[in-house]
Amino acid sequence: MVVVLxxxxxxxxxxxxxxxQPGTSYEQPGSKxxxxxxxxxxxxxxxxxSPDLLELLSASGGPTNDANLKQVLLIRAVSKKRTRIDLQxxxxxxxxxxxxxxxxxxxxxxxxxxxxxxxxxxxxxAGFVTLYFTVMTWAGR
Numbered sequence: 042m043v044v045v046l047x048x049x050x051x052x053x054x055x056x057x058x059x060x061x062q063p064g065t066s067y068e069q070p071g072s073k074x075x076x077x078x079x080x081x082x083x084x085x086x087x088x089x090x091s092p093d094l095l096e097l098l099s100a101s102g103g104p105t106n107d108a109n110l111k112q113v114l115l116i117r118a119v120s121k122k123r124t125r126i127d128l129q130x131x132x133x134x135x136x137x138x139x140x141x142x143x144x145x146x147x148x149x150x151x152x153x154x155x156x157x158x159x160x161x162x163x164x165x166x167a168g169f170v171t172l173y174f175t176v177m178t179w180a181g182r
């Protein structure tokens with residue numbers, strides 16, 4: 042029994058501590074930061090120390106394939122200042138943007154994401170038009 046508890050203790054010490062979404066039973070107290078839009082797990086995240094932009098995006102599971110990483114929006118909680126960030130350029134320069142408690146990061150959708158939605162609607166409409174003309178042609182015989 043002692044060996045099992047010692048192994049569990051060592052396992053717990055070797056696991057990295059990650060930011061958790063609110064509502065989880067193992068959430069640690071800390072300041073909240075928010076990320077919305079095209080990330081895998083949008084929501085509020087608590088950090089004990091002030092994270093940078095990449096740490097917050099990583100805690101949210103990272104951007105989806107539909108994310109526009111050139112137009113990420115940072116809204117500062119205190120000043121309400123909105124700043125557009127080209128995340129790709131930021132990564133190439135090694136720049137680090139520290140966040141303050143309450144800051145909101147919004148990762149918008151890419152243009153292709155919206156175009157795909159429009160094309161899907163057009164394809165559905167074209168299918169109905171084709172069905173209509175097929176039925177009308179069949180009924181006319």
